[in-house]
Amino acid sequence: xxxxxxxxxxxxxxxxxxxxxxxxxxxxxxxxxxxxxxxxxxxxxxxxxxxxxxxxxxxxxxxxxxxxxxxxxxxxxxxxxxxxxxxxxxxxxxxxxxxxxxxxxxxxxxxxxxxxxxxxxxxxxxxxxxxxxxxxxxxxxxxxxxxxxxxxxxxx
Numbered sequence: 001x002x003x004x005x006x007x008x009x010x011x012x013x014x015x016x017x018x019x020x021x022x023x024x025x026x027x028x029x030x031x032x033x034x035x036x037x038x039x040x041x042x043x044x045x046x047x048x049x050x051x052x053x054x055x056x057x058x059x060x061x062x063x064x065x066x067x068x069x070x071x072x073x074x075x076x077x078x079x080x081x082x083x084x085x086x087x088x089x090x091x092x093x094x095x096x097x098x099x100x101x102x103x104x105x106x107x108x109x110x111x112x113x114x115x116x117x118x119x120x121x122x123x124x125x126x127x128x129x130x131x132x133x134x135x136x137x138x139x140x141x142x143x144x145x146x147x148x149x150x151x152x153x154x155x156x
Contacts, residue, residue, distance in 0.1 A: 098127035
């Protein structure tokens with residue numbers, strides 16, 4: 001068996017292992033995230049989650065399992081809410097800034113969102129128009145940039 005020190009000299013640390021102590025490698029600890037980060041990745045409103053979820057941490061493997069096989073509480077939250085701002089904005093087809101301008105700061109349930117869609121108030125109609133104009137401009141700029149890159153590639 002050849003030691004790492006053969007190639008790098010004594011006292012050298014390669015890939016996190018010291019040449020003098022190659023057998024002293026601690027097992028990898030799974031990466032953990034705060035409950036708020038996990039809730040954001042799951043598109044749920046953290047205060048509406050079970051207390052044990054809010055108080056703990058979530059590993060990447062646990063997050064993947066929650067996404068692949070959501071428990072009843074997660075399915076229910078996604079279905080009925082309350083929903084975080086990003087989800088509310090997406091369902092209403094407005095930006096989160098548009099929600100703020102309209103004074104919508106609290107999370108909304110699915111029923112509340114459905115009621116707004118069924119009978120859109122003036123602010124919702126206005127914010128949808130604004131949002132669509134912004135998206136149209138973003139698409140125009142992306143297209144212009146793609147055309148510019150294609151022209152530059154042809155000239156090269």
